[in-house]
Amino acid sequence: MTTPLTASYACGTDREPLITQTLGDFFDAMAARQGEHAALVSRHQGRRLSYAELRREVDTLASAMLRSGLRKGDRVGIWAHNGVEWVLMQLATAKVGIILVNINPAYRTSEVEYALNKVACRALVTMPSFKTSDYLAMLRELAPELDRCAPGELRAARLPELRLVVTLGDAEQPGMLRFADWNARGSADDPAVAEAAAALDAHEPINIQFTSGTTGFPKGATLTHNNILNNGYFIGEAMKLTAADRLCIPVPLYHCFGMVLGNLACFTHGATIVYPNDAFDPLATLQAVQDEACTGLHGVPTMFIAMLDHPRFKAFDLSTLRTGIMAGSPCPTEVMKRVVRDMHLSEITIAYGMTETAPVSCQSSTDTPLEKRVSTVGRVQPHLEVKIIDPQTGDVVPRGSPGELCTRGYSVMHGYWGDADKTREVIDAEGWMHTGDLATMDAEGYVNIVGRIKDMVIRGGENVYPREIEEFLYRHPQVQDVQVVGVPDAKYGEELCAWIIPKPGAAPTEDDIRDFCKGQIAHYKIPRYIRFVQSFPMTITGKVQKFKIREAMKQELGLRDAETA
Missing domain, CATH: 3.40.50.980 (Rossmann fold)
Structure with a gap:
């Protein structure tokens, strides 16, 4: 039995009250206070707007x-x-x-x-x-x-x-x-x-973002003013943002990373948003940081790697940088160290969350020791609770023991649009959002993500759910059965692999499968590795053992799991 001091449970501070305004009212008040201050710079469009x-x-x-x-x-x-x-x-x-x-x-x-x-x-x-x-x-x-x-x-x-x-x-x-x-x-x-x-x-829905699931069909995570406005504010607080900051946002706005960790973190602090380009380009991002004297920079690990490894990296003056967020997929320790050392991001933070929690539930802060920033996803955000439970019993596990991470508080979504049953599957009667992620919590409350209960693959910051791709590939006239897994990849963290059992008498090729996918599903969902097999590894009860497919592919390709933080 665990005691409160040894249990994997933590509650964020409530010293600062939650924002109770709608997003529109809050933004109007900010614009009234600092109307002439720069709000937005869109470099590729040549546009600059004050608040x-x-x-x-x-x-x-x-x-x-x-x-x-x-x-x-x-x-x-x-x-x-x-x-x-x-x-x-x-x-x-x-x-x-x-x-x-x-x-x-x-x-x-x-x-x-x-x-x-x-x-x-x-x-x-x-x-x-x-x-x-x-x-x-x-x-x-x-x-x-x-x-x-x-x-x-x-x-x-x-x-x-x-x-x-x-x-x-x-x-x-x-x-x-x-x-x-x-x-x-x-x-x-x-x-x-x-x-x-x-x-x-403020508790009415304002935003829907699609997130896939094990059903194979995307679900519309529905978020309120209260969800995303407060989350944006406390994210900015962890970064110690002020009106003097200029945040470079190369991450996409259609994702919570751009619109909440980026836009709303800035708007809640009167800071300036800088878009370097319409979509990520390492050279344009480096140029924007230098030319706009940016103090902050967001990105998934692959973006930071692309900038650090760019042939012209050393030609840019990045000395104005101070903070930012690396998130979206596991953050390699060595990449974090290079970012701190070579990009002047001494106060960069790590954030963890999911679309259904608006999205951030844990984040390191600017003064978190470096060893904790590169090995954990920080501690619970204000006004939120997290706990780590045994997935089978629901009991809170002792600190240091792995279990499923759950979160509760203002950030938990309104629900999945038009899908009460799926909502109940992830949000229990006590309001806890079950993330499906395996995590541990140390004695100081720092959380480390150690794996996933769900089958999700994170490729370059994009969450990819194998069941969705399997359902699509089942439509191919020559496919009898298919299993999709993630395999380690040095560039993207993970890549997709499809094992396919062809229909009797059929002999599809890899190009047949890829051509079938092109134009119908997003490019990042098209499997990089395709193998045609006669059977899948199965349990005695007839369940496919996906971990054995993954291990077989790792052995075939000579791969090791990507380093995670």
Whole structure:
């Protein structure tokens, strides 16, 4: 039996009260206090906005949304990389109670169709294309009716709830509205915006982010003003952010890392956001840090590695850097040490969480000893509780013993959109979110993630759930059975491997499988390793032993597990 002092349980401080305002009200108050201070720099767009200027643009867009017939509780998707429009959407939807739905830019036709229909999106803001992704072509495949309807009057058989498509491009598109033209409908002084804002409650949903699960289908983690605003604030507190800080954000905004650990950490402290590019580019990021005198830098380990190993790394002056966050996947100790030594990030922190907890539940701080920063994910955040339990009994384990990490408090999501059963599977009757991650807690309360109960693979900061990929590959006409696992990878942390049993008489090739995936699922979900087998390792009771598949692949490829922290 464990005592309170030896049990793997910790409760965060409550010295500072939680923010009770809505995101819109909080942002307005910040803009009123420091209107002339720089709020946002989007280097690839050549745009710079003060807090006062950003507020006017937010109010104008919020007005345009209301004048387009959108109302509190409606879902509006954004399918785009980082830029001014993304943050305008984040703040404008929050101001009038519209729920922003983050669509991963890597999604392809089947994935975006599922996401839009799952939460019944009324409108979608999308970039026209990016590299090899043609977003407008994908939308026309799903909704050919766009070519013969007026903007805002879409009636599509495959997207029955979608009415309005807004493009971030300059060219006019049949059935779509340009963002600039949509925005022009609004007014920064529209009294309807203030009226809508006054009717909101901080505990109402404001954001949906898709996260996959063992069912193979993405679930819409639904987050409130209270969830993400407070989480952003306490994340910034751990970094000791002030209005004097300038945070470089190369991580994607469609993910909590960008929109909460980045945008909201800044907005809650009056700091300046710097977007170096629409998507991550190591050279553009280094240039932005130098030119904008950034004091903070966020990234997943692979981003920091790409910058450290860039041939021109030593040509940049990074001496203004102080803090930031490394998160998204296990943080290798040696990479952390190089970041501290070579990038001047002496106060960089490590954060741990999941989308369902808005997302951060544990974080190191700027004064956490280096050995703890490279070997743990820090301690519990304020106003939250964490415990580590025996997955079989539910009992709290002694400190130092592994078990499932659970968290409780303001950050736990509203629920999975339209899926009460799945919500109950992860949030118990006492309000504890069961993360599925295996962890230990030391005598000082520092938490270390040691593995995963769930089957999740983390590839370069992206959470990939094998069951989702298996369900997709089952559709291939030559596939009888398939198992997907993660195998260690020096660059991405983990890579995907698919073991496939072909149908009798079939002889698919690796190229057949990859061609089947292209354009239908995100590129990072396409297995790097594909093997055709006659059977899977099984238990006596007929369960597939995935760990044996993983071990066999490690042996074949001469791999070792990536170093984790």
